[in-house]
Amino acid sequence: MKFLVAIISLGLVGYGAEALDKCYAPPSGGGPAEIDQDCSTKCLGPIFDGSTETGLSSQTQACAATADTECEESDGCKSCTEDNCNTLPEVEDYMCSSYTLEDTTWTAGNTKVTCKKAKGTHGECKTPKETAVAGDASKYTAYGVCMKCATDDANCKTVSSARALASFVLPIIAFLYALF
Numbered sequence: 001m002k003f004l005v006a007i008i009s010l011g012l013v014g015y016g017a018e019a020l021d022k023c024y025a026p027p028s029g030g031g032p033a034e035i036d037q038d039c040s041t042k043c044l045g046p047i048f049d050g051s052t053e054t055g056l057s058s059q060t061q062a063c064a065a066t067a068d069t070e071c072e073e074s075d076g077c078k079s080c081t082e083d084n085c086n087t088l089p090e091v092e093d094y095m096c097s098s099y100t101l102e103d104t105t106w107t108a109g110n111t112k113v114t115c116k117k118a119k120g121t122h123g124e125c126k127t128p129k130e131t132a133v134a135g136d137a138s139k140y141t142a143y144g145v146c147m148k149c150a151t152d153d154a155n156c157k158t159v160s161s162a163r164a165l166a167s168f169v170l171p172i173i174a175f176l177y178a179l180f
Helices: 002-014 134-140 161-179
Strands: 022-025 034-038 043-046 077-080 091-102 105-118 124-128 156-160
16 A cells, blocks of 8 residues: 555656746857757746837846746746746837927927837827926937826826827828819
């Protein structure tokens, strides 16, 4: 009977999820992350946050030093425990208008900012409300204009990038239609 318990125990210990073997990580000699690098702890990777030119957080693709290495999504990190699971999130470009404040009026500039969005989603742009003040300027220029407004921001309005483009294109189409 003891032999049977030992066999079953060994079977249960040996049975379980497949161990992690590979991650996207820089090779041992350094350089950019490559697929199938040896890893026995957990894989780390960036998340999409849309706040920079790349659209991704600053976390690099890597193998964690230890299994208990902290990796919180709120800090721009994702972790996973399957082979090569730390792929980069797919992103796409979209455009937003940057704004300038002249006296007390916000004006959309001619220069568009190239923003990043998660693939297959709608891009969102910040636009200032009339109540926005000069101290809010960084929200409406450069990459600050990308993504949606904070939920508690009473001076900001979120618009879809497609809607922002349509407000420019539709009058042109109407004009051309009226000509013919």
